Amino acid sequence: MTDILPGTDPVSQAALKDEILRAEHISKRFGGVVALNDVSLSIYKGEICCLVGENGSGKSTMIKIISGVYTPDEGDITVNGRQYKKLTPITSIHEGIQVIYQDFSLFPNLTVAENIAINQQLASGKQLVNWKQVEQIAREGLAKINVSLPLDAEVSTLSTADRQLIAIIKALLANARIIIMDEPTTALTQKEVAALFKVINGLKSQGMSILFVSHKLNEVIEIADRTVIFRNGKKTMDQDAKGLDAKKMEFYMTGREIDGQAITFGEVNQADAPLLKVEQLNLARGFFDVSFELKPKEVLGITGLLGSGRTELALALFGELPANSGKIYLQGKEVQIKTIQDATAHGIAYVPDDRIRQGLFLEHSIENNIVVSIIGRLVNRLGLVNSKRKASEAQRWVRQLELKTPSPELPVKSLSGGNQQRVVLAKWLASNPKILILNGPTVGVDVGSKAEIHELIRSLAQQGLGILLISDDIPELFQTCHRILLMRAGRIVEEYKRQDITEQALNAELVAAAPVRADASASTHVSAQP
């Protein structure tokens, strides 16, 4: 089987399985942009359907049409045998369609039990809260997916994974027949993902249908019964997930082959003096006795689960969370890094993991975002900003990093995730750093851009930079790093050369590195081990 074109859904399947939802020949335009072009999608009872596509491929538009947020320009939707020209959010919910968005729409200041029971309590129309009933509803809800959570805990104190479970329970209690999960694993650790998949499979065995929207292909391979791929508003694949590999999916997502084999890594000269040397660095409640070296042209990976101290280490080197003790040497000279200004003065740049919050000025132009770290260098003799140089500097980086935008004067929020990440990279590359610290450089970036960013990281290293790459995306580490350090509970426990370990082995080490600290135990109620 090579390619199933839109509109050629296997009819036999529909006959065999209960079709709950059928969206037929859906088209949707926004102004001049065609978001969906004659796309059909069916969801059957008790299946996990994965919807895959790059940013801008039309996935989100499809979800919003199914959930009644958008009205399609053309096409029909049939749910539970009833045909609709357009759905409203309310009819969609009545038909049992529940969307779990990335923010989960919970009340952080209410308890677990209150969050789970709030809809029923509101619907009952009573003036007083029946606390016994609240607790009972919450217990029933938790039992439905077979997990236990502290009912009295405030939701704001829970991990992302636990909040997600609450969102799932709320959907179930609202009599969901189809649960749509929009990028559910973005903020989860590997172990939490495994736990989530267990819950999803449990729901499936109860006859629930899941539409799992993601662009993490390894997860799709693991969980999907059927895989649907969108590209540029068209459906390029809709087939049984069996026997589908990442390479083939990448091809249907991007329309081109992304060759994982032809990677060339730059040589690190072992005789070179280290660019950065860290000795016995400590940060209270962060990390302990961390020592390592980074050579020029080297990409050094640091991996570990959330809470392993990997982000704190990066922030210590960048001056945001200065280390309590230990020594940092740059090109052989000991330096004090107490503030971010210290770090940038020493040529250390940091690309944060939370791009939107820490990396970008969303409303400001691409140009302003690129020059923000070097604005002091773009002044004329009178000390005024030279707007021509400012514009040309931004233009240079737009070209160099192949940023896809009609104009650098547009706000950064108009860009896709991959291009936004390029802006953050450009901001720091413009400052001509010696050491680049990347924290989760491709989180929320689609496959095509991801490969391009990896290529960029390798070529930057070849140009002489030292790069620290913090990530728990194992394939990413193997695409870019010369060496990989594994952190566990604030300590570096292992060092691997890329050639000396396989992705599977490192993955096993990473998951085994679960912290044994009290704060993480709340999320271990579901065992990840089979």
Next chain:
Amino acid sequence: MSADTNTPSTPKNSGQPGRRFRIEGQTILLLTVLIVLVIFFGSLQNKFLTSRSITSMGFQLPEIGLLTLAMMITILTGGINLSVNATSNLAAVVAGLFLVKVMPPDLAPGAVNLYLVAALAIALIVGIVNGIINGFMIGYIGVPPILATLATMTFFTGISTGLTGGATVTGFPEGLSIVGGKDLFKIPIPFIIFVALTAATYLLLNHTTFGFKTRMLGSNPIASNFSGINNKSITMKVYMFSGLLSSVTGILIMSRTMSAAYEYGTTTYVLLTILIAVLAGVIPGFGSVIDIFFAVLILQVLSTGSTMLLAGIRGSSFFKDFAWGVLLIIIFIINYFIRIRKQQE
């Protein structure tokens, strides 16, 4: 009415794409409103467009205009400065007491002028020191701006009251009135000062690295910190500049009224500056000094125009506030439609 024929043209003009669309749209909108108001009052009141009334407006608007600039730059950083008026009063009171209590009587004219210059310098220093107090609390200790400046507003007013015992300070040398009461080539000196400081603020915000960093800080302080901007020092400088502009206002008031008091303007002025800044479309990270200028003109025209039109009618002084409120609501509604239109494009 002429307003109906003019306003619809605004969205059309601003429909062109471009980076400063939002800001340019706002400028065109404000300019249109200004022209409409001038034509409206000018056609109904032939006293309105006389040189006397224009000159009188030229004396009145710089005070509120400078306070608005002082307010605006703090809003740009995502903050607010409720102590602008308290600062200008304190600056005037301290400078005034210096002239009344410290300056020896019966000095030669040249020496009096020296004391006058010293008094002005003292006023400016008071403004900067007040700014440092605000900047320190907000930038370094991390007190939310609205609370910090609410505290300093009361604090500064308290100092003024204590120093004067609640009385008005008067009896300044005649030379002081030059700054706030005289004109140069028929242009009121306060207006010249206002235009000059508006231009200086424009230059500072739009063409210096300080201005650039201020705007970036306002739109996302976490990202500006992670981009190597020293948020603390920028915040400090912004509040210092705000204090300086406030103290210039204090000098103008003191010179025009030839008196200084703890209670001049009070909270009405503070609320008015926020209102003008909102009218000019200032939000954290974005805002134009030019729009502030037009917004100040609009309010002054509306104020003078309605006062003239309703002179002699009972309760007419309240109509001014009413008219400002109505104008603000109209501008918000027009802005709403501009935004909707922009989103559709």
